Amino acid sequence: MLYTLTLNPSIDYIMHINDVKVGETNYANDENMLPGGKGVNVSRVLNQLGVANKALGFIGGHTGRFIEDWLKKEGADHDFISVNGDTRINVKLKGEAETEINGKGPIITKADSEKLLTRVRQLRSTDTIILSGSKSRGLSETFYNQIIDICTEQNISFVIDTNSKELLDILKEKPFLVKPNQAELGQLFNQSIQSKEEAIYYGKKLQEGGAENVIVSLGGDGAIFIDQNQTYLADSPKGKVVNTVGSGDSMIAGFMAGIEKGLTKREAFKLSVQSGSATAFSKDLATKEAILALNNQVIIERVENHEND
Numbered sequence: 001m002l003y004t005l006t007l008n009p010s011i012d013y014i015m016h017i018n019d020v021k022v023g024e025t026n027y028a029n030d031e032n033m034l035p036g037g038k039g040v041n042v043s044r045v046l047n048q049l050g051v052a053n054k055a056l057g058f059i060g061g062h063t064g065r066f067i068e069d070w071l072k073k074e075g076a077d078h079d080f081i082s083v084n085g086d087t088r089i090n091v092k093l094k095g096e097a098e099t100e101i102n103g104k105g106p107i108i109t110k111a112d113s114e115k116l117l118t119r120v121r122q123l124r125s126t127d128t129i130i131l132s133g134s135k136s137r138g139l140s141e142t143f144y145n146q147i148i149d150i151c152t153e154q155n156i157s158f159v160i161d162t163n164s165k166e167l168l169d170i171l172k173e174k175p176f177l178v179k180p181n182q183a184e185l186g187q188l189f190n191q192s193i194q195s196k197e198e199a200i201y202y203g204k205k206l207q208e209g210g211a212e213n214v215i216v217s218l219g220g221d222g223a224i225f226i227d228q229n230q231t232y233l234a235d236s237p238k239g240k241v242v243n244t245v246g247s248g249d250s251m252i253a254g255f256m257a258g259i260e261k262g263l264t265k266r267e268a269f270k271l272s273v274q275s276g277s278a279t280a281f282s283k284d285l286a287t288k289e290a291i292l293a294l295n296n297q298v299i300i301e302r303v304e305n306h307e308n309d
């Protein structure tokens with residue numbers, strides 16, 4: 001069974017606006033409110049793809065109820081820990097450029113963080129947990145490490161999507177998948193990554209450091225997949241970009257759905273790119289139909305075979 005963990009979920013308040021003028025009153029052309037937070041997004045797309053999963057994390061207040069109600073309406077399973085304080089609202093301004101203002105979210109007490117660790121201890125060695133997004137206030141800096149220690153002790157497979165440098169240290173615990181985007185990969189190595197060759201070079205360092213599978217997403221320029229044996233490259237399908245919020249999360253869902261369904265890694269990577277781009281072309285996260293509609297538009301090219309490295 002797959003689990004997702006979102007320590008700091010959000011309502012994503014998406015406002016479409018032509019031009020934001022700082023210091024003035026601005027009016028949106030259109031707006032919508034969606035459940036958000038990286039693991040919540042992964043869960044919703046897994047659900048679209050028909051893969052059983054449960055969303056874990058901390059949720060609070062009327063904003064938290066909005067997320068729970070939405071997931072319930074979609075039939076997405078969840079088991080959040082209720083906390084005091086309101087789940088955050090993240091404002092996404094979609095204009096010529098995309099500007100995001102993410103909230104801080106509630107402060108998590110020691111008692112609630114212990115409850116979550118207890119919940120993770122209940123997972124079994126056949127389970128995989130997808131750890132995504134920033135940590136809430138109140139949690140220790142090493143909270144992900146504490147969860148990963150439980151995973152290691154209990155032989156639970158984990159995926160981690162965090163843009164913090166702790167990722168480099170976590171690699172030795174052998175995550176099943178990591179998925180930095182181009183900028184995040186650069187930040188990990190204090191580099192500005194300018195080409196696919198550079199992205200492959202640094203992506204390989206994550207694989208060599210211990211990650212079983214690495215996807216480096218390159219926005220509209222596609223994505224790279226690296227494991228011990230192969231490096232694959234995919235271009236992004238072309239389409240009208242509506243809202244890229246959650247594209248990266250959708251990629252993780254697509255890859256993990258492919259693995260759960262017994263696809264090859266090449267096919268799972270293809271489903272991952274389809275899922276990311278289908279979300280970029282949608283107002284909300286991608287539906288199954290939108291993902292499958294891109295089936296003929298993603299070509300996977302093998303750029304390296306390192307079986308004999």
Ligand SMILES: Nc1ncnc2c1ncn2[C@@H]1O[C@H](COP(=O)(O)OP(=O)(O)O)[C@@H](O)[C@H]1O
Nearest residue numbers: 181217218219220222223236247248276277280
């Ligand atoms: N402009 C775009 N056109 C087509 N697909 C896109 C576009 N932007 C993002 N995507 C899809 O979403 C994936 C993830 O996007 P990216 O911006 O790299 O990740 P993140 O959302 O984590 O920052 C890309 O690999 C691609 O499949």
Ligand SMILES: O=P(O)(O)OC[C@H]1O[C@](O)(COP(=O)(O)O)[C@@H](O)[C@@H]1O
Nearest residue numbers: 036037038090133134246247248249
């Ligand atoms: O936990 P963080 O890093 O603040 O990110 C939260 C934000 O990331 C998202 O999950 C989107 O992530 P991606 O666009 O990287 O897929 C939003 O739903 C949410 O507002």
